[in-house]
Amino acid sequence: MHVTVSEILERFQPEGLITDHIGPDAVITRVAPIEDCAPGDLVFIDKPKYVGDVLQRKPAAVLTTPAIAAEFGESPALAILIAPNVRLAIALIKQAYADRDVRDTEWPRIHPSAVIHASVEVPADAIIGPGVVIGADVVLGRGVVLMANVVIERGARIGAETVLHPGVTVCIDCEIGAGCILKPGCVIGSEGFGFAQDAQRRNYRIPHTGKVIIEDRVVIGANTTIDRATYGATVVRSGTIIDALVHLGHNVEIGEDCILCAHTGLSGSTRFGKRVIATGQTGTIDHITVADDSVLLHRAGLNTSIKQPGMYAGGPAQPLQQYLKNMAVMPRLHEIWSRLKKLEKAVAQLGSAE
Numbered sequence: 001m002h003v004t005v006s007e008i009l010e011r012f013q014p015e016g017l018i019t020d021h022i023g024p025d026a027v028i029t030r031v032a033p034i035e036d037c038a039p040g041d042l043v044f045i046d047k048p049k050y051v052g053d054v055l056q057r058k059p060a061a062v063l064t065t066p067a068i069a070a071e072f073g074e075s076p077a078l079a080i081l082i083a084p085n086v087r088l089a090i091a092l093i094k095q096a097y098a099d100r101d102v103r104d105t106e107w108p109r110i111h112p113s114a115v116i117h118a119s120v121e122v123p124a125d126a127i128i129g130p131g132v133v134i135g136a137d138v139v140l141g142r143g144v145v146l147m148a149n150v151v152i153e154r155g156a157r158i159g160a161e162t163v164l165h166p167g168v169t170v171c172i173d174c175e176i177g178a179g180c181i182l183k184p185g186c187v188i189g190s191e192g193f194g195f196a197q198d199a200q201r202r203n204y205r206i207p208h209t210g211k212v213i214i215e216d217r218v219v220i221g222a223n224t225t226i227d228r229a230t231y232g233a234t235v236v237r238s239g240t241i242i243d244a245l246v247h248l249g250h251n252v253e254i255g256e257d258c259i260l261c262a263h264t265g266l267s268g269s270t271r272f273g274k275r276v277i278a279t280g281q282t283g284t285i286d287h288i289t290v291a292d293d294s295v296l297l298h299r300a301g302l303n304t305s306i307k308q309p310g311m312y313a314g315g316p317a318q319p320l321q322q323y324l325k326n327m328a329v330m331p332r333l334h335e336i337w338s339r340l341k342k343l344e345k346a347v348a349q350l351g352s353a354e
Contacts, residue, residue: 001097003028005061005079008093017092018083022069026060026079031098042093046086054078063089102145102163103127117154129166141178156189159216171228177216177238185223188212192227192234192250192268206230208250221246221262230268243280255292283315298323 006025012018032041034053041059045051051071054062061079062072069080083089105127114132116122123142131149134140138152141160148166152158156170159178164170168182171189182188194206210229214220214236221244226234229251236242239257247265248254255274260266264282272278273292281299284290288302293309296302301315311320318326329336 001029001031003097005081008081008097011096012089012092016084017089018063018081019066020082022072022080022082023061023076024079028060028097031094032059044086044090063093102147105129135172153189165222171212174212174214174228176214177218179217180214181219183220183222183224183244186220187225188214188220189228190225192230194230194250194268210234210251212236215256218242224248226252227268237274249286 004025004027005021008028009018009021027040028042029040030042032038032043034043034045034050037043037054037057037059039058039060042061042063043054043059044063045054045068046065048068048071051068059078061081063081063083063086065084065086066082069082072080107129110122110128111130111132113130114128114134116128116134117136117138119136120134120138120140122128123140123144125143126140127145129146129148129150132146133151135152135154135156137155139157141158141162143161144158145163146152147164150164150166151169153170153172155173157175158164158170159176159180161178162176162180164182165184167184168186169188170176174189176182176188189212192208194208195203196206197203208228208230210232212226212228212234215238217239218236220242223244224242224246226236226248227250228234232251234248234251235253236248237254237256240254240260241258242260243262243264245262246260249266249268249270251269252266254260254272255276257274258272258276260278261280261282263280264278266284267286267288269287270284271289273290273294275293276290277295278300279297282296284302289305290296290302291306291309294306295311296317297311297313297320299315300312300317302317304316306312306317312318313320313323
């Protein structure tokens with residue numbers, strides 16, 4: 001990394017990510033955390049308590065809010081970039097200057113161990129790593145990166161600039177949009193969990209003949225599994241972020257810009273609206289619907305649909321404030337139970353005395 005503060009400002013000022021630059025036009029060689037920063041580094045701070053650490057460690061530049069920038073004085077010794085949204089600035093600046101270059105590979109652009117069906121047209125700028133297997137009639141968009149041991153089955157489609165990390169499997173006829181990132185071990189389109197039983201309760205597999213559709217700019221964490229539909233499609237819409245070890249059942253539909261945290265498990269035909277946040281270990285029974293802009297907290301377990309946006313917690317899920325009141329009582333349940341038994345005994349004695 002070798003970039004000047006003025007170059008960063010020029011790149012991001014037109015979109016409003018950075019609004020101003022105060023101080024020298026320093027050269028940045030690294031993006032660093034506050035506790036490990038040194039001369040030449042760019043650091044990000046969004047709390048005033050870190051100003052002293054920055055002044056002591058003397059990085060080349062700091063990116064912060066207008067209010068915190070004022071604490072460095074009118075003529076600061078270091079460069080200051082001002083951003084209304086520091087966290088968003090961290091994301092986009094690191095993407096631009098300090099991200100892993102997934103196209104920088106130690107292997108040939110198409111590794112000789114890759115097995116690619118003759119029907120597949122490989123874009124001139126695609127990266128295909130060791131052990132990749134690509135089935136018949138697969139469609140690859142420009143600039144795709146398929147890392148080691150990725151498997152793409154027959155008829156699947158991978159959009160432009162999408163990156164599949166090692167060990168990802170995209171099953172037959174599934175579709176991945178443009179600009180997606182699938183992290184190691186994802187399985188997209190394995191058969192859903194559908195069985196029928198006879199009178200003796202023997203289980204019979206129901207073939208799942210649908211597919212999975214992942215729209216654009218979706219990020220899917222390591223070892224997440226998304227089941228193909230029984231019929232039709234399991235769908236994850238654009239901009240959604242899915243953490244590691246999440247499971248989406250058959251025919252689930254996730255709206256735009258949702259966030260699903262680790263260990264979330266959604267049963268078949270669950271429907272999430274737009275911008276839903278599901279924190280760790282959220283779960284649903286099948287055919288649940290969740291309204292746009294809902295937030296599911298504290299291992300939320302949904303056995304009924306949520307029709308109004310809001311914050312819900314616990315299992316069975318309930319409005320957050322109600323949940324917090326109930327949780328406040330929980331540590332005293334034994335005490336309350338003991339007092340109740342004493343009151344019942346006292347009432348019984350009064351009744352017998354009459």
